[in-house]
Amino acid sequence: ETGVTQSPTHLIKTRGQQVTLRCSSQSGHNTVSWYQQALGQGPQFIFQYYREEENGRGNFPPRFSGLQFPNYSSELNVNALELDDSALYLCASSWHPTDTQYFGPGTRLTVL
Amino acid sequence: AQKVTQAQTEISVVEKEDVTLDCVYETRDTTYYLFWYKQPPSGELVFLIRRNSFDEQNEISGRYSWNFQKSTSSFNFTITASQVVDSAVYFCALRTHTNAGKSTFGDGTTLTVKP
Numbered sequence: 001e002t003g004v005t006q007s008p009t010h011l012i013k014t015r016g017q018q019v020t021l022r023c024s025s026q027s028g029h030n031t032v033s034w035y036q037q038a039l040g041q042g043p044q045f046i047f048q049y050y051r052e053e054e055n056g057r058g059n060f061p062p063r064f065s066g067l068q069f070p071n072y073s074s075e076l077n078v079n080a081l082e083l084d085d086s087a088l089y090l091c092a093s094s095w096h097p098t099d100t101q102y103f104g105p106g107t108r109l110t111v112l
Numbered sequence: 113a114q115k116v117t118q119a120q121t122e123i124s125v126v127e128k129e130d131v132t133l134d135c136v137y138e139t140r141d142t143t144y145y146l147f148w149y150k151q152p153p154s155g156e157l158v159f160l161i162r163r164n165s166f167d168e169q170n171e172i173s174g175r176y177s178w179n180f181q182k183s184t185s186s187f188n189f190t191i192t193a194s195q196v197v198d199s200a201v202y203f204c205a206l207r208t209h210t211n212a213g214k215s216t217f218g219d220g221t222t223l224t225v226k227p
């Protein structure tokens with residue numbers, strides 16, 4: 001196991017609702033990256049946080065937002081949920097933005 | 113732009129067979145990093161290997177080996193004497209030095225090892 005934890009494991013929401021996903025990074029890691037993985041596809045980069053600042057963002061709309069806390073844990077917030085937001089959301093932590101990323105078990109989000 | 117192509121969507125082998133998973137990447141950066149991850153049915157991505165662009169040395173770790181060839185932009189992964197526990201989805205990923213936070217993943221290869 002990597003030491004990266006995510007909560008909740010599963011979540012069911014309806015269209016238009018808002019959701020918050022949480023990630024605790026591995027001890028000693030100050031960088032957290034978030035990915036969305038749709039069924040049958042590879043993970044897609046959402047954004048990365050390094051020392052509490054956003055350090056890069058993928059091609060996702062502004063309704064996807066995040067935070068990183070002083071203890072380097074992180075949240076991913078998604079507003080105005082759409083059906084296409086249904087996916088596995090993966091969090092990865094690393095010692096530095098260029099270092100190898102270690103992934104958590106993911107949160108499975110279903111939007112009805 | 114960066115891109116990773118895993119042309120093999122699904123591979124099925126019988127236990128003890130050798131199998132090679134292909135990965136072809138595209139990037140204009142001269143400094144980049146390549147990765148392989150394993151994703152079992154539980155969903156967690158398990159890190160297998162990292163290779164830097166300036167290090168073309170191939171690597172062997174037990175039954176796993178990796179062949180990195182910059183001339184063909186390929187980073188292939190071979191499992192020798194496959195086992196049922198090797199059944200999973202395998203992803204190849206690319207990160208560039210100028211955009212180090214972002215990993216670009218291929219769509220994965222589903223490997224099924226039958227007893």
